[in-house]
Amino acid sequence: RWLGVWIEVVSSLVVFFSAVFSLVTPGINGAILGLSVSYALQITQALKWLVRSMSDLETNVVSVERVQEYMNTVQEAPRYTNVRPPPDWPERGELVIQQYTTSYRMGLDPVLKQINCVIKAGEKVSISSDLL
Numbered sequence: 001r002w003l004g005v006w007i008e009v010v011s012s013l014v015v016f017f018s019a020v021f022s023l024v025t026p027g028i029n030g031a032i033l034g035l036s037v038s039y040a041l042q043i044t045q046a047l048k049w050l051v052r053s054m055s056d057l058e059t060n061v062v063s064v065e066r067v068q069e070y071m072n073t074v075q076e077a078p079r080y081t082n083v084r085p086p087p088d089w090p091e092r093g094e095l096v097i098q099q100y101t102t103s104y105r106m107g108l109d110p111v112l113k114q115i116n117c118v119i120k121a122g123e124k125v126s127i128s129s130d131l132l
Contacts, residue, residue: 003051011044077106093121 018040022033100115112127119125 004048007044007047007051011041011047014043015040074105095119 015037018036022028022036095118097115097117097119100112101110102112103110117125
């Protein structure tokens with residue numbers, strides 16, 4: 001909004017000074033005077049169009065930068081791996097975890113290190129961290 005107000009102020013000053021200049025200058029034809037004031041009045045729309053075009057251009061450039069950033073993002077691990085559980089899994093209602101280590105992404109330090117546990121049927125388990 002403040003930019004619109006400043007554009008109106010600048011446009012009003014242009015109209016005012018063009019009118020004063022035409023009155024001070026001797027021998028100006030009425031048609032030329034009318035044409036200059038008419039063009040001075042149109043400067044408001046021209047300035048607003050310029051500001052809108054620059055804003056649209058900046059928005060489009062930023063969207064291209066985002067696409068380029070996504071193109072350079074490191075690919076995540078595949079959703080499915082070749083390691084599958086046996087077809088008759090689970091045989092019993094318990095889960096045995098031995099020496100389990102994982103990280104949020106390849107190349108980062110592990111967040112869980114060598115976890116060993118046995119989870120019996122019906123037990124509820126939660127893993128919490130101060131990093132989450």
